[in-house]
Amino acid sequence: xxxxxxLGKVVYFDFDSFVIKDEFRPVVDGHAxxxxxxxxxxxxxxxxxxxxxSTEYNLALGQKRAESVVKALTLLGAKPEQLEAVxxxxxxxxxxxxxxxxxxxxxxxxxxxx
Numbered sequence: 001x002x003x004x005x006x007l008g009k010v011v012y013f014d015f016d017s018f019v020i021k022d023e024f025r026p027v028v029d030g031h032a033x034x035x036x037x038x039x040x041x042x043x044x045x046x047x048x049x050x051x052x053x054s055t056e057y058n059l060a061l062g063q064k065r066a067e068s069v070v071k072a073l074t075l076l077g078a079k080p081e082q083l084e085a086v087x088x089x090x091x092x093x094x095x096x097x098x099x100x101x102x103x104x105x106x107x108x109x110x111x112x113x114x
Contacts, residue, residue: 003034004113011069013107015050018064020072028069031111032076039079042114045069047087048094050103055089062087069109084114 008027011020020028035041047066049058066085074080095102 004031007031007034009111011065011109011111012104013065013109015103015107016053016061017107018047018061018068020068027111028072029076032073032078035073035078035082036076039082042082042084043073044084044086044112044114045073046092046110046112047085047089048092048106048108048110049090050106051090051093051098052103053090058089059087062089065107065109069111 007030008024011024011027013019014021031043035043045066047062047064049061049065053061063085066087070080070083070085073083090106093102093106094108095105097103
């Protein structure tokens with residue numbers, strides 16, 4: 001049985017922001033419980049951005065998004081060695097479109113088991 005089944009694995013962000021919105025707190029809380037309950041569990045948090053902004057800027061913003069999720073997880077009891085923050089910037093869009101709907105899907109951090 002997958003303990004993450006039914007647990008969201010993506011946190012979406014507002015434009016130019018790396019603040020975790022209240023609606024995604026349950027995602028973070030759920031993963032924190034899994035990590036604190038199993039010291040051997042590891043996750044990578046991938047930060048992503050939409051296509052607007054320079055490559056360098058988006059890599060930095062993606063990193064800030066990943067790190068904000070990692071920080072929230074550690075504040076909830078996960079150990080830093082269980083987590084890794086990685087940024088892909090705009091390089092791996094979830095949606096290839098060029099409008100607000102697509103950009104909204106691309107401004108995200110994905111939580112993945114490692």
